[in-house]
Each structure stands twice: as C-alpha cells, then as structure tokens.
Amino acid sequence: MNSTPRPSIDAKRMVVFDDVQQASHHVADEIIQLVGTKPSAVLGLATGSTPIAVYEELIRRYRAGEVDFSKITTFNLDEYVGLSPEHPQSFAAFMRTHLFDAIDVPEHHTHVPAGVANDFLSTAELFEKKIQTSGGIDWQLLGIGDNGHIGFNEPGSPGDSGTRLVELADETIEANSRFFDSPDDVPRQAITMGIATILKAKRLVLMAFGAAKAQAVADAVAGPVTPDCPASFLQRHPNATFIVDRAAAAALPTEA
C-alpha cells in the first residue's frame, strides 16, 4: 500500500509523477500521439528549463523514426522585447537550440512572437490572427513562474487578455537573470500570448517541477480563480492538466 498522501485533486486535472523524466516522457507521448493522429497539429510551445526534457524526448523519438513533424505548425507563448531571434538569450534561439534544429518542422511553420518591432500592437494582432488562420492551437504546453505566471502573464493579468506587450515582474527578472550575464541585461518587457489566447487552445498541459513551484501550483489548482495567480485561470478550461513532481505537489490539500 502506498502511504504517501494523495492530493485531493482529480486525475484529469493533475498527475503527480515520481520524477521529471517520467513526467516528461508522459507529456512527449501525448504530443506524439496527437501528431500521429493529426499530422498537421498546431502545437503551442513554451520555453524555460521545465520543458527541456520533453523536447529531448521528442527529438529522441523523431530520430528513432517514430514521429514526423514536417506538417505541424507551432506557436510559442512569448519573447523578450528588444531581443532579435538571433540573440542567444531570445526564446527564438532557445527553440532552435532545444527543438527546431533537431527535427523536421519547416522553419516557416514555427512562430515565436517578434521581440523587435516598430509597432507591438499590430505585431500582437498579427500573431493572434495567425493562430486563428492556422485553425487554432490543438495542444498547448505551459510552465509556471514561481509567482504563478503563465507565458509572461504576470500577476494582475486579466482573464480576457490577448497577445500584448507586458512589463515583467521584479521576481521574474530576478529568476530569469540566471540565463544572462547580469540581472541588468534581462529585458524589462516581453510580448506574450494573453490568458484568453491560452485558454482558447483545445488542450492545455502545464508542467511544474521542484519545491519552488509548490505554492504557485497549489494556488493555481486549489485556490480561487484570480489575476493574482494567472495560472488559476486554467480552472476555467475543460481540458487542462497539471503534470507535476512530488515536490511541486507538496503544498496541495491532501485527502484525509
């Protein structure tokens, strides 16, 4: 018998894995199954350290000949303002390094919001339009910030927000400074899909690992739906699942 207390959240909404590898394989399997049944699937992708093992597994399975990504379309959640796609810390560069360069997705099928633009309002509108004309996002991957942000929708982001220019929270700048030479180099603004953009995806999978995410996960899954915790809006989605490890599940209410 397993004596570990189980979170009192139903299995459709949250799955707790023993380790990151198992969780990542589970998520990669879901993507591969979708692309197997719908080769032209539209995938929403995320950056950050959390999804890296998923991308590694997708690459491994692609090299093994188990999946063909040549017809998929991808949309990324966000990009730093001021960083061109060539900048090594841009999310566009992250995606090339961790996934796109290693699989057969055509470059023109991949979309990362532009971090350099004359007019971010029309850039954001164009991004939304491209998602719509592609048929909408079938499957969206998400990470979560320690403060509950999804994409770069920081606390305070309204549920009806679309793709837009946003200011980064101090704690996000601090958390992401590990990727830059100095905290002063971290951009202060970003362009991000909005909460409403994200909620339009047919399926949402949010991954969270480690104790630093535990409070944000508990607030998102078991707290009130509020802009104070942007990930809590996932409670309004009929097909959203949190994939977490034990440490990230530790602050959830448990079954008696």
Ligand SMILES: N[C@@H]1[C@@H](O)[C@H](O)[C@@H](COP(=O)(O)O)O[C@@H]1O
């Ligand atoms: N904009 C991204 C998010 O999409 C990501 O989910 C989050 C967590 O990152 P990590 O996975 O490295 O903890 O922070 C970043 O700032």
